[in-house]
Amino acid sequence: xxxxxxxxxxxxxxxAVLALFxxxxxxxxxxxxxxxxxxxxxxxxxxxxxxxxxxxxxxxWAGLLTGLAAGALLGAAVERGLMRxxxxxxxxxxxxxxxxxxxxxxxxxxxxxxxxxxxxxxPFSERPFLIGGVPVLSPYDLFTLxxxxxxxxxxxxxxxxxxxxxxxxxxxxxxxxxxxxxxxxPRMVTLGWALAVATAxxxxxxxxxxxxxxxxxxxxxxxxxxxxxxxxxxxxxxxGALLAGVGVGLLVSLVTGYASASAAPLxxxxxxxxxLLVRPGGVFSAKEARTA
Amino acid sequence: xxxxxxxxxxxxxxxGAPVIEGLGIDVAAGAVVALLGANxxxxxxxxxxxxxxxxxxSGRILLGGRDLTALSPEDRVRRGLALVPEGRGVVVxxxxxxxxxxxxxxxxxxxxxRAAVEExxxxxxxxxxxxxxxxxxxxxxxxQMLALARAxxxxxxxxxxxxxxxxxxxxxxxxxxxxLRDTAARTGLTVLLAEQNVTGALSVAQRGVVxxxxxxxxDRPAAELAADPALRHAYLGF
Numbered sequence: 001x002x003x004x005x006x007x008x009x010x011x012x013x014x015x016a017v018l019a020l021f022x023x024x025x026x027x028x029x030x031x032x033x034x035x036x037x038x039x040x041x042x043x044x045x046x047x048x049x050x051x052x053x054x055x056x057x058x059x060x061w062a063g064l065l066t067g068l069a070a071g072a073l074l075g076a077a078v079e080r081g082l083m084r085x086x087x088x089x090x091x092x093x094x095x096x097x098x099x100x101x102x103x104x105x106x107x108x109x110x111x112x113x114x115x116x117x118x119x120x121x122x123p124f125s126e127r128p129f130l131i132g133g134v135p136v137l138s139p140y141d142l143f144t145l146x147x148x149x150x151x152x153x154x155x156x157x158x159x160x161x162x163x164x165x166x167x168x169x170x171x172x173x174x175x176x177x178x179x180x181x182x183x184x185x186p187r188m189v190t191l192g193w194a195l196a197v198a199t200a201x202x203x204x205x206x207x208x209x210x211x212x213x214x215x216x217x218x219x220x221x222x223x224x225x226x227x228x229x230x231x232x233x234x235x236x237x238x239x240g241a242l243l244a245g246v247g248v249g250l251l252v253s254l255v256t257g258y259a260s261a262s263a264a265p266l267x268x269x270x271x272x273x274x275x276l277l278v279r280p281g282g283v284f285s286a287k288e289a290r291t292a
Numbered sequence: 293x294x295x296x297x298x299x300x301x302x303x304x305x306x307x308g309a310p311v312i313e314g315l316g317i318d319v320a321a322g323a324v325v326a327l328l329g330a331n332x333x334x335x336x337x338x339x340x341x342x343x344x345x346x347x348x349x350s351g352r353i354l355l356g357g358r359d360l361t362a363l364s365p366e367d368r369v370r371r372g373l374a375l376v377p378e379g380r381g382v383v384v385x386x387x388x389x390x391x392x393x394x395x396x397x398x399x400x401x402x403x404x405x406r407a408a409v410e411e412x413x414x415x416x417x418x419x420x421x422x423x424x425x426x427x428x429x430x431x432x433x434x435x436q437m438l439a440l441a442r443a444x445x446x447x448x449x450x451x452x453x454x455x456x457x458x459x460x461x462x463x464x465x466x467x468x469x470x471x472l473r474d475t476a477a478r479t480g481l482t483v484l485l486a487e488q489n490v491t492g493a494l495s496v497a498q499r500g501v502v503x504x505x506x507x508x509x510x511d512r513p514a515a516e517l518a519a520d521p522a523l524r525h526a527y528l529g530f
Contacts, residue, residue: 163397166386170394174383180343182369182398182446 002134007257008250009128013141015249016148017207021226022233022241023152024200029235030172031192032083034091037098039200040223041105042078044216046071046201048109051120051214060123064205071201072194079193084186109216117213126210144206151202152242155195159238168192225252225265228272234282244283295321295482296373296450301351303341310349311337312506319450319484324476326493326514327486328528329503335486336378338503339452342484343375344368355450370398372449378458381439384427388419388438391427395442412441415471433464440468444475450482457489465489469496490528494518502527 021039028036036042050067054060078101086093124143128135137145159165170178171188179185203226204219211218229248233240248268255267275283296319304310312334319325329335340346342353344365353360360368383391392412396405413420416437422430430438436456443451453472457465473496476483487493494500500517502510504527510517517523 163393163402166390166394167397170383170386170390173385176345177377177381177383178394179365180345180369180375180377180381181395181442182366183394184366 003257006128006135007253009136009141011250011253012246013137013144013249014253015246016145017203017222017245018226018229018249019242019245020148020151020206021200021203021222022229022245023155023238024196024203025226025230026233026235026238026241027155027192027196027199029230031168031189031196032079032094034083034094034098035227035235036196037095038078038101038105039197040204040219041102041216042074042197043071043200043204044214044219045074045105045109046197047120047204047208047214047218048113050201050205051118054120060121064202067201067205068198071198075193075195075197076190078197079190083193084189106216113216115215117215117218119213120209122209140209147202147206151199155199156238158195164191225268228268231282232272232275234285237282237284240282240284295319295323295356296484297352297354298342299352299354301338301341301353302349303337303346304349305346310506312341315351315503315506315508317484317501317508317511319482321449321482322476322480323499324473324483324485324497326490326497326500327484327503328490328493328500328517330527331488332505333503333527334506335503336454337506339375339454339484339486340377342452343373343377345375369446369448372447373452374443374446374448374450375452376439376443376454376456378454381442382427382430382435387424387426388430389423391438392419392442392445395445399446408445408447412445415444415475416441432459433461433468436460436464436468440472444481447479448481450484453483453485455486455488457487457492465492469493472496490524491518 025036025039028034028039046067049070050063053066054063057063082097082101083094086097122140124139126138126140128138130136159169167178167183168188168191170181171183171185172192175185203222207222208214208218225248226245229244230241232248233242233244248271251267251271252264255264279285298315298317301312301315302310303312315338327335327338337346341348344360344363348361351361355371355373358371360371360373363371383394386394389409392409393405396408400408413423418434419437419441422434427435427438440453440456456468460468469492472483472485475481485493485497494514494517497514500510500512500514501508502517502523509527510523
């Protein structure tokens with residue numbers, strides 16, 4: 001029972017990071033109808049910026065803010081400089097350019113900073129609280145959960161309650177109609193990319209201190225799992241990303257704890273296969289998908 | 293002084309022959325003009341080119357003497373040229389209220405925008421009853437009403453309408469065209485109305501322009517067009 005409680009609490013923190021990264025993929029998909037395969041490389045580039053600022057100033061928080069800003073800038077720059085110039089209405093060019101970008105960013109980071117793992121220190125202890133002798137969440141896990149919840153709440157408010165969010169949604173669903181209503185759709189697409197990559201950068205910054213350290217490939221596995229999460233939840237569905245993220249986080253934690261760590265990726269793959277067989281659009285996809 | 297003028301406009305898709313060639317139309321301020329023609333005459337292409345959705349190969353589009361030809365669709369809207377497109381003008385994922393707010397975002401500050409939305413509910417009572425309903429749950433008539441209300445909300449100077457009667461019951465069409473005529477008379481709105489429903493269109497318009505194969509083949513007062521059986525047979529197919 002103790003073990004179960006511990007695995008559940010660890011899975012929640014892992015799930016929050018997964019959900020956040022999957023949400024970033026959903027935001028890009030909704031804004032631009034592209035699966036951004038470069039999301040991990042772009043996020044890890046932002047984490048390097050955060051790492052450099054934290055190393056220079058000694059402040060974790062200055063690094064965190066730098067990472068978010070770097071992610072947003074990088075997202076906007078990639079959309080304006082690369083993605084916008086690709087032919088519309090064909091998915092392949094975007095995927096190929098994104099994969100090329102992954103190679104360039106990761107090679108560039110390895111050349112600039114070296115391929116080794118650089119330890120990143122969490123701002124809070126990773127020693128779990130003991131409740132009745134049972135280890136549960138650590139302070140850092142709690143920080144991860146709160147940060148992820150705060151960002152998701154803020155994004156929900158932005159998209160659901162503000163005029164800017166209304167324009168972002170309209171531009172994503174019906175670009176042509178939106179332009180006829182005076183919405184500056186190209187600007188909304190750029191903004192969507194900026195928001196998405198900043199969100200991905202936050203997920204990466206929350207993850208890296210719990211792993212081996214910062215390395216150009218430190219976020220790759222998170223991307224693979226988050227992509228599975230986004231597909232399981234439905235690429236169009238922010239709620240799907242959230243719930244599937246937490247679900248997959250718990251699944252990975254429980255399988256790792258009760259079976260073995262090497263079985264966890266297989267469990268995710270099995271779940272993904274099952275969802276694709278039963279409900280190919282994702283568990284939380286809308287009934288009727290928009291194609292144009 | 294014409295509010296709205298098209299000069300020598302040529303539009304085509306890809307490398308193909310032009311769909312619209314050397315077309316010119318002058319529309320006086322406050323006029324309601326019906327744009328008539330059979331399927332494939334170029335009505336939709338003309339309206340989409342006027343709104344900026346299709347690039348013009350040559351020619352000019354003038355609103356109040358200012359050249360709009362180089363502007364993007366969103367900037368043409370902001371200069372007062374609005375298009376209600378054929379069929380799917382409603383963002384079906386958004387509610388009725390959100391669709392209306394979206395139409396007024398660039399035009400009104402928040403308080404004026406709420407007032408403008410309420411004004412549209414007064415003009416189209418069925419929309420008020422469905423204000424929180426998602427767009428995809430609306431009937432065809434409600435969608436067309438919403439698209440028209442959303443365009444009027446931004447107080448355009450010139451309104452382009454593409455087949456508002458498409459798929460609507462005769463009564464819904466009459467109601468919609470009635471609101472359009474009253475609004476034009478009350479506010480001085482200039483309207484270019486593309487229609488297959490010739491009788492309906494000519495009953496609200498003062499003037500009719502007939503397109504055939506991308507060129508203007510007749511431009512006469514509405515009453516005269518409605519009474520000319522030879523022209524109707526030749527270009528309008530009845």
